[in-house]
Amino acid sequence: MKKAVFLLLIISTVCHAQVKLSDKAEISVITFGPGQGELYSAFGHSAFRINDAELGIDEAYDYGVFDFDQPNFYLNFARGYLNYKMAIRNYKHFEGYYIFNNRYVHEQKLNLNQAQKQRLYDYLEWNAKPENQYYRYDYFYDNCATKMPAVIKKVFGDSVVFDGSHIKTNYTIRELTDLYLKYQPWGDLGIDVCLGLPMDKKASPYEYMFLPDYVEAGFAHATINRDGAVRPLVKERISIYESREEDMPHTTLTPLVVFSIVFVILAVISFFDIKRNKLSNGVDVVLFTVLGLLGLLFLLLWVATDHKAAARNMNLLWALPTHLVAVIAFIKKPKWLEKYFFAVAILSVLLLLTWPFLPQKMHYALIPLVMGIGLRAYIQHRIRKQLQAPL
Template identity: 60%
Template sequence: MFLPLISNSQNLQLSEKGEIHILTCGPYQGELYSAFGHSAIRVKDPQKGYDILYNYGVFDFDQPNFYLNFARGHLNYKLGVTEYRNFRDYYIYYNRYIHEQVLNLSHQQKQQLFDFLQWNALPENQYYLYDYFYDNCATRVRDALVKTFGDSVQFDGSYINTNYTIRELTDLYLKQQPWGDLGIDICLGLPMDKVAAPYEYMFLPDYIEKGFNHATIVRDGKRVPLVKNTIITYNSTPEEDQASAITPLISFIILLFIGIIATYFGYKKGKLYAGFDVLLFSVIGLIGWLLLLLWLATDHNAAARNFNLLWAIPLHFPVALLLLMRKKPAFLTKYFSATWIISLLLLLCWAFLPQQIHYAFIPFVILIGLRAFYIQKFLSKHEAA
């Protein structure tokens, strides 16, 4: 009975004892999306009996065309409203720390922010188009204050003394999820390698907390710290590293070793082992088509201009299938000659590319170049014969 009241009303008033807290919750390594932590806003008023949690990180699987919208970059998130206690207990259950920054606002300012949150939670206002780095559950918390108070709120980014790119900031949180990190590095392109401004660090909940600690607001005509004090609601206990022992680098080294063995015995026996190459280059080509679609056919802005297409060349599929033909087309020799040259140039230029390509792909690109070189030599020899 309480939830419909708080989610559909714009008339709730705070007493003088009312407070607004910014919540920062720790990461959970059980899921990729939860590895970055979470941010939310708590409105607490013991005199009125309010303890409301505003959460910008809610999405609905039942929304029309959910999976299509997700693939196209049109996923709607919404501002969810719940009881604080339920939210708190959930995060404690998963051993995720909870820090609560008590905002240093006047009674009037608290009511202004509460009014904005109530308005934002209305069904016609609660949805927004999610963006990984520029419009997410953390940035929405910051923007709620900016929209409410305008230039009265100022964030001082001088405490940031690093020059991380957005990709590097993301990598910091995925050390226990190497395969998730690999997937992000494959799918997201050059925009991820932009050096983040201090304000842009706040797409991460940790930097929402740090940013608010270094922010000020005009209160009663004076500029004061935005945060009055911080409450440690729950300290998480240390857990074992959950990272898989089989990392992408190890997997690709093993695959390279298999490719070297296949090439050695193929050379000794004068065989191509076309099945191996068809599988290898078809998978690579299909990855390339996926990356091209993410770039050109969706609104995932971070997937644009992806330099992984230098090794994941879409034309590998279906060209690789032609290796199964008894009489192979003449152009295959030149095609695989170009492929190993591109692979070699990519390896030589790896450290100088404007986009950071995941280091685990180095042995994989070596494998691509090795097999393409062998295919070209094999086809040239049989053409001459």
């Protein structure tokens, strides 16, 4: 019985792969709008659609799928080995999910002749096979959105041209990311502090298409050589659903507010430390331990993972992993701690002075935090120096 079922599955797969599309078939690029419910949904989504009413086919080819059941999933995720896959979904169910969540749905029907439709369909079917469906995901250069132009270029080569002249801005990858996170201030901060200088590369018009909105714009300005003539790649754009206006998530406890409060608290503590000439070491143990752990995380993301965008992270200038050594040294109170904190204070001041000119765009909400770090480092230096001075 098991052999019979297995044989039927093989026959079904082979037959499905040999399907010839009818002349009523349409292939589209679908753009789903951003959603603010989760961080990952804030950028939107893209997929291919194959719709052949004569054959009863209406499927979405989705490159944004990951499998929690992969061996060592969480370890690989932490190391940057993000294995995503392409999956075939029932299009109407797929579309319904986004409409239910009030995310716009736009369809761009591609201007392909019958042979071109079949070539693209055959490639997508091949790509959906278990041995071909996985790919190494990259946040900015190989994701569900970039797969749309990449697949088109792979199938049709130089006969397709993406004209980037419609891009009039000169954004970096980081700035493009920030555009979509204005309602997610903590998510924006997290991305900014964990990712380094590669995020500050000026994006080419083609590279803008790591975002679904720009995929839609890119396809709208692309051409294809069809039947010996250059034609628009998109023959028709359909607005299937437009998002209803709704209240966006809002929090008063933004990073800037929280770090400003932290600075005020540290300033008050520092005032009383100077007044009584005594250090609040407990406060600094907590502060510099947290900073040291963050610095260690940033360093590991850079040197011990495959997260390429986390390389050369200048946030290590305020989150120094060496703070962990300094905190441990609090127990024995070595003399070098005074000089260490003096160096940290100087580094904090220099960082604040050069903030607008750094090659990496640092999140503005960190300014009061760095001020607090510099202040506490100065207090540690000043009082330790006074206590070490001979009477």
